[in-house]
Amino acid sequence: MEWEPDQATSDLIRHLALQNSLQYSGEGQAGSVISRIMGNRADLRQFGKFIAPLVAKAVAKANAFAASDGLDAITEILEREAPELLERKVQTRREGLPELPNLNSKKPVLRFAPNPNGPLSFGHSRGLVINGQYAKDLDGELILRFDDTDTTVKPPMMEAYDSIPIQQEWLCGFPAHRIVIASERMEHYHEYAKKMLDGGFGYVCTCSAEAFKVHRVAMTECPCRDNSVDENLERWSKMNDPEEYQPGDAVLRVKTDMTLKNPALRDWPAARIQTNPHPRVGNRWRVWPLLDFQSAVEDYLQGVTHIIRGKDLMDSTRKQTLLYAHFGWEYPETIYWGRVKVHEFGAFSTSQMKRDIAEGKFSGWEDPRLPTLTALSRRGIQPEALRAFWVELGLTQKDIAVPLSTLYSHNTKAIDIKAPRLAFVRNAFPVVLSGEFPRNGTIESHSDADMPPRKYSVDEGVWIEEEDSRKPIRLKDLCDIDADGNVESIDRSDKRPVVHWVAGGTPSKLTIASGQDLETVEGILEDNTHPVGTILQLERIGYAIVEEDGLLMVHD
Numbered sequence: 001m002e003w004e005p006d007q008a009t010s011d012l013i014r015h016l017a018l019q020n021s022l023q024y025s026g027e028g029q030a031g032s033v034i035s036r037i038m039g040n041r042a043d044l045r046q047f048g049k050f051i052a053p054l055v056a057k058a059v060a061k062a063n064a065f066a067a068s069d070g071l072d073a074i075t076e077i078l079e080r081e082a083p084e085l086l087e088r089k090v091q092t093r094r095e096g097l098p099e100l101p102n103l104n105s106k107k108p109v110l111r112f113a114p115n116p117n118g119p120l121s122f123g124h125s126r127g128l129v130i131n132g133q134y135a136k137d138l139d140g141e142l143i144l145r146f147d148d149t150d151t152t153v154k155p156p157m158m159e160a161y162d163s164i165p166i167q168q169e170w171l172c173g174f175p176a177h178r179i180v181i182a183s184e185r186m187e188h189y190h191e192y193a194k195k196m197l198d199g200g201f202g203y204v205c206t207c208s209a210e211a212f213k214v215h216r217v218a219m220t221e222c223p224c225r226d227n228s229v230d231e232n233l234e235r236w237s238k239m240n241d242p243e244e245y246q247p248g249d250a251v252l253r254v255k256t257d258m259t260l261k262n263p264a265l266r267d268w269p270a271a272r273i274q275t276n277p278h279p280r281v282g283n284r285w286r287v288w289p290l291l292d293f294q295s296a297v298e299d300y301l302q303g304v305t306h307i308i309r310g311k312d313l314m315d316s317t318r319k320q321t322l323l324y325a326h327f328g329w330e331y332p333e334t335i336y337w338g339r340v341k342v343h344e345f346g347a348f349s350t351s352q353m354k355r356d357i358a359e360g361k362f363s364g365w366e367d368p369r370l371p372t373l374t375a376l377s378r379r380g381i382q383p384e385a386l387r388a389f390w391v392e393l394g395l396t397q398k399d400i401a402v403p404l405s406t407l408y409s410h411n412t413k414a415i416d417i418k419a420p421r422l423a424f425v426r427n428a429f430p431v432v433l434s435g436e437f438p439r440n441g442t443i444e445s446h447s448d449a450d451m452p453p454r455k456y457s458v459d460e461g462v463w464i465e466e467e468d469s470r471k472p473i474r475l476k477d478l479c480d481i482d483a484d485g486n487v488e489s490i491d492r493s494d495k496r497p498v499v500h501w502v503a504g505g506t507p508s509k510l511t512i513a514s515g516q517d518l519e520t521v522e523g524i525l526e527d528n529t530h531p532v533g534t535i536l537q538l539e540r541i542g543y544a545i546v547e548e549d550g551l552l553m554v555h556d
Contacts, residue, residue, distance in 0.1 A: 003050045012037070013051070015082040017058035018065075022074045026066035030056040031392055031406040038343075039400045048343055048403030056409065097391055100134055100306060102333045108140035109305045112168070112176075113147045113295065116160035118350035120167045122371040126340065129390040130308055132172035143302055144168055144176035147295060148183045149288045151276040154351070156183070158279050167373045171383045180302065182294055183280050189289040192297050192327075193252055193271055197232045201255045201326040202270065204235035209248075216266050219259045225267065239273055239287045247273045254293070256322050264315045265322065268292065296320035304332050311336040311397050338397045344404040344515065345371045368513035368552060379513070380535045380545040380554035385411035408555040412543070415554070419537045420445045422454070423500045423526040424510060424544070424551065429469045431501075432461040435487030437479040454526070461485065462501040463524045474498045476539070500539035502526045509550040510538075525551070 005013070016036060021028035033055050038045050066074055078086050100108060110131040114124055135142035144165060148156040161181070169175045182189075196202030205212065205224040215222045227235070236252070238244035252271040260266050270293035277283050289297070295316070299307065307317075317334050324331045348371055356362050366374045376386075388410040393400070421444070442453035462475065472488075474480045476498050480489040492498075508525035511518060530536065534546045535554060542556030 003047045005051075005054065009044065010054075011081075012041075013054055013058050014062075015078065015085055017055065017062040018074050018078055019082075019085040020059060021062035021066050022071055022078070026063055026071065028059045028063050029392070030059045030409055031389075031402075033059055034406050035393070035400055035402050038402055039398075045343055045401060045403075049405060052403055052405030052409075096137070097130065097133055098395060100138060100333075101335070103138070103305075106305065108134060108138050109143065109303050110135050110140060110308065111143040111145050111299070111302065111304050113143075113145040114164060115150065115154050115350075116146045116148050116156045116164060117154040118157055118160060118354055118372075119163050119365050120171075120373045121348065121350065122342070122345060122373070122376065125171060125373060125386050126337070126390050127309065128168055128171050129387050130337075130395070132168075132174075133387065133391060134306070134308075135177070136172070136174065140305075141177040142172065142174075143178045143180055143304070145180040145298060145302075146182060147291060148181065148278075148280070149186075149189075149294050150291070151274050151278050151288065155276065156279050157354075161280075163374070170377065171373065171386060173383065173387075178302070180298065181280070182289075182298065183278055185298070186281070186285050186288075188301060189271070189294055189297055190287070193287075193289070193293075194233070194236065196252075196254065196270070196326070197236055198229060199326065200229060203227055203232050203253055203255060204239065204250050205253045205267075206235070206245075206250045212267075215258065216263055219266070221258050222267075224253075225255065236287075239271075242286065245273060247275055249273065252287070254319070254323055254326070262315065262318065265318055268319050270323075292316050292319045293323070296323050299332060300324070300327075300329050307332045307334045308395070309334075309336065311338055335395055336397050337395050338399040340393060341399075341401040342371075342404055342407075343401060368511070369516055369518060378545075379552060380415065380543060381407070381411055382414040385414045388413075404555075411555065415535050415543060416537070417446075417449055419535045419543060420451055420454075420528075420530065422528055422530075422536045422538060423502045423505075424508065424523050424538045424541060425463045425465050425500065425502045425505070426510070426521050426523040426541075427466040428463040428502075428524040429466040430461055431464055431469065431481070431485045433458065433479075433481065433485050433487055435479075437487045437490055443477045454528070456503050458503040462503050463505060464499055464501050468497070468499040472496045475501045510541075510544060510553060511547075511550065512553040 016033045017028060020033050034052055037051065038048065044051060062074070075086065112127050112131050114120060132142050134140065146161065165176065165179060193202065203224055205222060207222045207224060212222055235250060239250050250273065251269045253267045254270050256265055256267055258266045269290055271287050271289045273286055274288045275286060314336065321331050353370060357364060362370055365372050366378050368375055368379050385407060389407045439458045440456070442455050445451035445454050470483050472482050474492055474496050479487045480493050480496065481487055502524045505524040505526055508523060510521045510523060512521065530546050532546050532548055536544055536546065538544050543554035544551040545554055
């Protein structure tokens, strides 16, 4: 798909780049401009990969203009061409995350609580980065908690208990201060379930789901609500007895108010019977807490001070606040963020990925087309790039959409300084050189970094890409040639295209993940000794990482 911006879009990009540079004192950020364009122009989102480089170029030009002509010159342009953009107050550039509210001179205790039904994904990385960064910056604690009490809908995957702590440390840069596994702390949840019954603010309900829904909608109390404490304790005992209640026969509920405006808060369920064996604790338990109850109790026991999570979990906060009031506890400070949609990832879920892998659609959790942290790491995405990406987006409750190029721009900053330059010629075309030119020599591996130069030795000719053949070109750092391969000059003599080339070399392949597709490009790779895992910058192509059987594209 090809795309060119119309004049209105080009003007929009230019004006927003100037405004961003003005707001941040000549240090505008492409990611901020891209986010604003994608968040406000739904019609442009499908062209993200074309818009991102245009924005990057416009921001760089705006920053350079600010450095040479000053911020007042930018203001003059915007006053003349887009005065509405000056109505916003010029902001002072903020570094890092906003101040954590209500610390009260105590160290914060934060938690990241995934369900171990699969490895961590790009979506999980936001919670890890934000909570981890606050814990690090404020000398607090980060708890890694496995919320693994659902054996029915999201059954845990044993290998996730080992992989998630490794991924957490990779992304945060430090290991969690505490690791909590909910399924191994069931005694605590049962203890507080009984306290709820003893305190008269919980009851065991034997109404069917359909029958209780009628009460919830009508805002009427079910008959079970008035049971005595003794009756509720007896029913609780039956829930835990294999010879008595079975799944669906009874549920533990938290008494709230059946006339509350929000139906989800009306006598919400706290625990239910599950007979599916748990991979860690087997059949030891029959009654398992639901997430809102388990999480609320665990946050209290672990002394969590701040909960940072998506605004889609506001009802969880409301439910848990009602429970805390029953127990006389103080609820943690809660902060929300809005949804972030990355166009290229589409809609992935752990359950769907697991099914797709089982059916052979993907090779495994590390398949480069998947948004798992394992796959992103394999593709050469650096943890510091993910951290910078999420910190830049911050904690706004506004739903936003961003292209993957925003993450790539952060990743480029992390890898460029340490990525050796190398040549990979796609669709290799042989060119026999005639004339005088340096047949042996060296080419720099990086213009800025202190790396040993690359050595070359040309016998009769070189490989170039077929699209570069049959026209006058300059072989980069070597010579000018005509369409027949005749050497016309060693020094660059005109403005003909500069192309990369390989002398000798090794047949190789470059694998490119694009959406749901994997493309393999055959070619000739410049001879080198870089080990597996090295990230390279392939001349005129982009960044790639060395794998056992070739190269894997990181991004362009």
